[in-house]
Amino acid sequence: MGMSHEHGRLAVIGLDFRTARVEVRERWALDDQALAALRASALRLVPELVVIRTCNRTDLVTWSSDPESHLDALGRAWALAVGEDSRDATPPLHLLQGFSGTRHLLRIAAGLESQILGDIHILGQVRRAYREAQASGSVGPHLHRLLDAAIRAGKRVRRETELMAGHRSVGSEAARHLLEQLPDGAPRRIVVLGAGKIGSHAARALAATPGVEVVLLNRTRDRAVDLAAEWGGEAGGLEELSQHLPGAGGVLVATGAPGAWVDHRVLAARAPARTLPVVDLSMPRNVAPDVALLPGIDLSDLDDVHPETAAIEEARQDAIPRAERIIEDEASDFHEWVAASHARAALRPLQEWVVEICRREVSFVAPDNGEAAERAARRIAARVLSRPMMAMRSMRSTGSVSPEQQLLLSRTLQQLFSDVPAPGGSPSDSR
16 A cells, blocks of 8 residues: 555544535435445555444544545545545535544544534444444554544543433434424324434434324334334334324434435325424435425424524533543543554664664573573663653654654664664674
8 A cells, every 4th residue: 555554644534414414414425335335445545444424424534644635535435435426526524634633533422523412322323433444454553542542532421421411312302303393283193213223212202201102113113113112102114104194293204214215105194284293314314305395294304403502501511521621631642652653663673673682682691591581681672762762752742843854763763773683793792
């Protein structure tokens, strides 16, 4: 690939609910097939890649030698993977590098970058992205360490703050939103399509509301039956939607279908004299947008689902400062490790040279104890190199030396000590 992991840099490239509306996000959403195609192309450009996919964001987390030079090429690869014309269409990408990128990823895992502040499902989605990248072989030492830090930060925020208290999520907020849209006198019988994490969380939130009945429909009927048994609700397959529509007061859609399949024909069985709120939480959307033009249909999507302002303000005052301190701690620890890894890489040739000299000298004094000689050699080398190691880490973390100067120093050390034989012979030869 012609690029060094040792002198690379982090970049997070993506789009989310702040930079792109739902109709844009769904065009650039990556299903499993598109993700595989993007990964195959991207790994020709960058040595490490993790892709975060949620209903409200897609982020490409990369480690490479020159992130800015790869931005356009990654955008084109993304366009081709989702079937967009790469010459004319580019998503409204954000690019965050270095410490800003680290902080951004850790904030995602902690629920601080979610549309629903403290969304309890985001950490699980970050874990899924990490597992997918590990299975595909696209995680190297840097993103392995970074994703560990992100998951640890998310766990700490959940454990040490109240940011994720109350089990708030897109699903629970959508349930609240749907109930607010119910017309006076409408049946409080809600049909939920999809029994994944978002759909099941919405269904549970609805079922916990006094006076609300929930019908859970899913592609795999048995899963819907098992979940509905928790609250004594009805369940069935997706093909049963038409028979439940006449008595429904509202519909919430959160399936993993690849496109819009809830359309005019599907909604033909509804009661025409009554307004029917329909909330579509799918990405890409499962409800055809032109359904909103039908008389009596009140259609909402992910961009319309917002938490109550008072709840957000309370959470910000009580939990966000502590959560952000956790993020800063974990981000600083990661960059300390990166600085140390650069120092180790730069000093490795010198270290091996010093170890070899020490090994020979010690073995001359104690020729019959090879194991002790090896331990002593490495101990002496570690002490000799501790000061230059600390100096290189300090230069990188404080920015007192530019990255170009650090790179030049590393290359100089490698040129001076790589493939240079340690002085041979016994100590007495030089006396």
